[in-house]
Amino acid sequence: MSPWALVLVLVAAVTHASWNVLSKQAARADGIVFVWLVALASTVVWGPLFAGFLLVTGTRPDLTDLGLIAVSAAIHLGYFVLLQKGYGKGDLSVVYPVARGTGPMLASLVAVLVLDEHPGPAGVAGIVLVGVGVFMMSGGGRGDLRGLAFGLVVGVLIAGYTIWDSQVVSAFAVAPLMLVYAGEAGRALMLLPVVLGRRELILPTWREHRWPVLGAAVLSFLSYLLVLFAFTMAPVSVVAPAREVSVLVAVLLGGRLLSEGHLPRRLIAASVILGGIVAIALS
Structure with a gap:
């Protein structure tokens, strides 16, 4: 992995763990409404950057691009909704590491078997x-x-979404910023009919959890944008597992901020993960 790709992945890991802590802190809120508010806030907050990107580059998505982005938005929608529901049922220190571990293992397996990538x-x-x-x-x-x-x-x-999005930004050359921003806007639109049926929860959820909403809107967008740029510099089978250093960050934040306990055992496990990250970075 190139040094620049590694830096992008490590920064993305910290921001990713941080927004998951914010989501866990809002776990008592209605999950659908919270996810919608995050997507809507992200669309608003990052709108000027996206508009500037369109003006400077002159990029205009065609129908193929929009179709690819729509599939990505749908997969991410299921991810965000189920993740938030999971945080309402279980600890961050359980849901997060299991999810982050299962994802890259499957992504790497598909990358090797289907995309013909060959890690050393x-x-x-x-x-x-x-x-x-x-x-x-x-x-x-x-x-x-x-x-x-x-x-x-x-x-x-x-x-x-790791496999799909990596191909969207590499094989189909869709700009990472285009994919992430349009995906946020797409999720907000997809959830709108459901949220309208829960409109009485919108203002109470916003008043009680506005800072987690805004924090997640900024950090989730930033973390995944960095990962997509890393996909253009290194293979999926390397980037996907390497970003899981976020598990170490999440354990530390969960242990200190959320008092979820078992910190020594989880730090030992995190050290094993860190050893894997070093091995991947040197491959």
């Missing part, structure tokens, strides 16, 4: 270490079964 021995060892560390982080599959179940399902969706 160090890369393969790193991928295995990340998987082992994430499994340790989940408590060896014991304890919070609902959190584990949501984490596994969310992980499948992570694998889906």
Whole structure:
């Protein structure tokens, strides 16, 4: 992996873990309304940047681009909704590592089997270490079964959008900013009919959770934009597992800010993951 790609991935990991902590803090809110507010806020906050991008580059999406983006938005919609529901049922320290571990393992497997990518021995060892560390982080599959179940399902969706979006920005050359911003706007539109049926919850959710909404809107957009740029510099089978250093950050934040406990054991597991990250970075 190139140094620039590694920097992008590591910054994305910190921002990704941070917005997940904010989402967990808003877990008592209605999940659909919260996800919609985040998508809407992201569309508004990042609108000037996107408008400037269109003016400077003259980029205009065609029907193929819009179709590819629509599929991405649908997969991400399922991801965000199920993730928020999972945070309402289980601990961040269970849902997050299981989801983040399942996703890159499946994404890397598809990248090797379908996309004909070939990570070296160090890369393969790193991928295995990340998987082992994430499994340790989940408590060896014991304890919070609902959190584990949501984490596994969310992980499948992570694998889906990782593979799909990597091809959209590489094989189809859709600009990463176009994909992320249009995806945010698309999710807001897709959820609008459902949210209108819960309109009485919009203002109370905004008043109580406005800072998590705004924080997640900024950080989730930024974290994934950085990952998409990394996809243009390094293979999916390397980028997808390497970004899971966010598990280490999430454990530290969960242990300190959310007081979820088991910090020593989870830090040991995070060290295993970190070893995998180093191996992948050196591959």
